[in-house]
Amino acid sequence: MNILETKEVSHDFRGLWALRNVNLQIEKGERHAIIGPNGAGKTTLFNVITGTYVPSRGKVFFKGKDVTKAKPHDMVRLGMGRSFQITSTFPRLTAFENIRMAVLSKRGIRFNLFQKVDKMKSITEETDAILKRINLDGERDLPASALSYGKNRSLEISMALSTDPEIVMLDEPTAGMSRDETHTAVELVRRLTEGKTTVIIEHDMDVVFSLADRITVLHHGEILAVGAPKEIGENQAVKDAYLGEMEV
Amino acid sequence: MNKKTKWILWGVFLIFLIVYPLVFGIYYTNVFVTFTIAALFSVSVNMLLGFTGFLSFGHAMFFGAGAYGTAIALAHIKGLPLLISVFIGFMSAVLLALILAPLVVRLSVTAFAMIHMAFGMLMYTLALKLRNITGGEDGIGGFPIPSFGVPGIFSIDMTDPTNFYYFAMAIIGFTLWILWFITKTPFGCLMVGIRDNAKRIDYLGFKLPQTKGVVYLIAGGCCGIAGSIFALFQNLISAYELHIMHSFTPIMMIMVGGVGSYFGPILGAGIFTMLGELTTRYTERVELVIGLILIAVIMYFPLGCIGFYHYLKTKYLKRKAA
Numbered sequence: 001m002n003i004l005e006t007k008e009v010s011h012d013f014r015g016l017w018a019l020r021n022v023n024l025q026i027e028k029g030e031r032h033a034i035i036g037p038n039g040a041g042k043t044t045l046f047n048v049i050t051g052t053y054v055p056s057r058g059k060v061f062f063k064g065k066d067v068t069k070a071k072p073h074d075m076v077r078l079g080m081g082r083s084f085q086i087t088s089t090f091p092r093l094t095a096f097e098n099i100r101m102a103v104l105s106k107r108g109i110r111f112n113l114f115q116k117v118d119k120m121k122s123i124t125e126e127t128d129a130i131l132k133r134i135n136l137d138g139e140r141d142l143p144a145s146a147l148s149y150g151k152n153r154s155l156e157i158s159m160a161l162s163t164d165p166e167i168v169m170l171d172e173p174t175a176g177m178s179r180d181e182t183h184t185a186v187e188l189v190r191r192l193t194e195g196k197t198t199v200i201i202e203h204d205m206d207v208v209f210s211l212a213d214r215i216t217v218l219h220h221g222e223i224l225a226v227g228a229p230k231e232i233g234e235n236q237a238v239k240d241a242y243l244g245e246m247e248v
Numbered sequence: 249m250n251k252k253t254k255w256i257l258w259g260v261f262l263i264f265l266i267v268y269p270l271v272f273g274i275y276y277t278n279v280f281v282t283f284t285i286a287a288l289f290s291v292s293v294n295m296l297l298g299f300t301g302f303l304s305f306g307h308a309m310f311f312g313a314g315a316y317g318t319a320i321a322l323a324h325i326k327g328l329p330l331l332i333s334v335f336i337g338f339m340s341a342v343l344l345a346l347i348l349a350p351l352v353v354r355l356s357v358t359a360f361a362m363i364h365m366a367f368g369m370l371m372y373t374l375a376l377k378l379r380n381i382t383g384g385e386d387g388i389g390g391f392p393i394p395s396f397g398v399p400g401i402f403s404i405d406m407t408d409p410t411n412f413y414y415f416a417m418a419i420i421g422f423t424l425w426i427l428w429f430i431t432k433t434p435f436g437c438l439m440v441g442i443r444d445n446a447k448r449i450d451y452l453g454f455k456l457p458q459t460k461g462v463v464y465l466i467a468g469g470c471c472g473i474a475g476s477i478f479a480l481f482q483n484l485i486s487a488y489e490l491h492i493m494h495s496f497t498p499i500m501m502i503m504v505g506g507v508g509s510y511f512g513p514i515l516g517a518g519i520f521t522m523l524g525e526l527t528t529r530y531t532e533r534v535e536l537v538i539g540l541i542l543i544a545v546i547m548y549f550p551l552g553c554i555g556f557y558h559y560l561k562t563k564y565l566k567r568k569a570a
């Protein structure tokens with residue numbers, strides 16, 4: 001069953017069609033990678049799905065519901081988490097406070113003006129447990145802006161997962177990382193997304209082939225191919241157009 | 249600092265507040281009331297500016313709504329109890345915030361600042377022109393100040409400066425405590441989250457406009473309480489209090505005291521009050537002195553006095569560690 005689907009989605013940036021008739025299908029429980037060169041429209045597709053934009057044409061369905069016009073907070077409440085290509089954490093808040101924000105959201109605590117948050121034990125415990133799981137317990141009380149780039153990316157990724165979503169959309173989780181950091185990040189993603197539907201945009205082919213159950217190739221805003229990593233690796237059109245180009 | 253020392257310090261502070269008017273006399277008692285009104289005004293504005301990241305150039309209108317609300321109610325309703333008159337001031341400001349909230353909560357930071365300047369000027373002009381309601385330049389003055397008490401049981405005369413001081417301390421202290429408490433709640437976390445990264449707040453499933461709306465009501469309403477106490481204190485409110493300069497004052501106090509912290513604006517209000525007191529002895533140009541100080545603060549310690557303190561503290565700790 002498809003948990004997420006786009007139907008003939010097109011998106012127009014004042015004359016530039018960043019997406020054209022995209023029919024993306026994500027099955028429940030799979031890890032699905034979206035690849036394609038820079039400017040292919042991958043982030044735009046994420047923006048259309050997660051509610052940043054309403055697509056110019058077409059529809060988006062999540063869990064069978066038409067969510068074409070849903071806003072980001074609607075999508076999160078329906079069970080979607082998202083990380084960004086450009087790190088989007090809370091720079092002046094500590095690592096702990098960053099994660100706690102997600103934990104508060106998960107518990108549906110939105111307008112509580114009557115209780116001190118520091119006294120809410122279970123919130124603190126859950127937040128600390130998450131920090132431990134992502135190896136940030138040593139940096140618990142450092143502001144996000146003081147963390148290393150790699151650690152900040154870990155924070156970004158786990159923020160998307162800390163609301164305990166049914167589906168998680170990761171936009172280039174390893175963007176800008178060194179080889180070592182990439183390795184750590186991939187292991188983190190693998191561990192955290194175990195058993196969860198995951199859509200991941202990724203440049204690094206090794207990462208894609210090791211993580212993904214299925215791959216969608218996007219090019220000039222259109223879907224070029226969909227299939228298992230093996231099929232995509234052998235697909236001549238994809239090879240010609242991208243894999244060679246992206247290896248460099 | 250452990251809990252015990254904290255309680256002791258608060259106790260000492262409370263005793264200080266209680267004996268203050270007895271030690272310093274009426275003049276400085278009134279100066280202190282002026283200071284606490286400015287402090288509450290600044291802290292309220294800082295809920296928006298420092299905590300949520302929204303600058304408003306028009307908060308004098310909420311101060312004015314509170315002041316006019318209380319003054320008009322007292323001028324027209326015979327035998328209105330004191331606390332009710334403050335509550336009416338508070339509700340007038342909340343009502344104004346409620347009307348404006350749907351218009352302003354979706355605006356960008358810049359648009360938010362500018363539209364408040366426009367609304368602020370509009371309110372100023374209205375207060376000047378709607379003479380039969382607001383009294384224009386003359387304002388509303390000489391309205392009866394009710395005594396505080398329970399009819400037939402006890403009654404405390406509020407035209408007595410010392411009595412009024414205690415009343416003002418209680419109301420303003422309580423409001424300041426509520427605001428402080430709010431910054432410590434999960435909702436307070438949301439506020440700083442919006443300041444730091446509004447997009448991420450949206451992407452964590454929180455509704456931005458509604459959350460900002462609640463902050464806006466709280467900030468507006470508490471400015472209204474400051475205004476209401478001001479009206480009772482002066483026994484006069486005129487359109488002049490709605491002037492744009494009075495929207496800038498709390499912002500300057502926040503900048504000087506420290507924009508990032510809860511207590512910064514209180515410190516800023518204290519510094520401004522003291523400077524005002526000192527400079528008026530020597531010169532009429534209070535604004536000039538304050539302007540120069542503001543420039544110096546922004547150039548040399550942009551996070552205000554509290555920011556400067558933290559800067560020194562980390563420096564000291566680093567040296568100690570090394």
Ligand SMILES: Nc1ncnc2c1ncn2[C@@H]1O[C@H](COP(=O)(O)OP(=O)(O)O)[C@@H](O)[C@H]1O
Nearest residue numbers: 013016018036037038039040041042043044045
């Ligand atoms: N907000 C925007 N306004 C105008 N053009 C945009 C905007 N966002 C993306 N684009 C354009 O849309 C195309 C797809 O961009 P994007 O989705 O970011 O690609 P990818 O994530 O695959 O690298 C690019 O040509 C880009 O310049």
Ligand SMILES: [Mg+2]
Nearest residue numbers: 042043044085
């Ligand atoms: Mg991208």
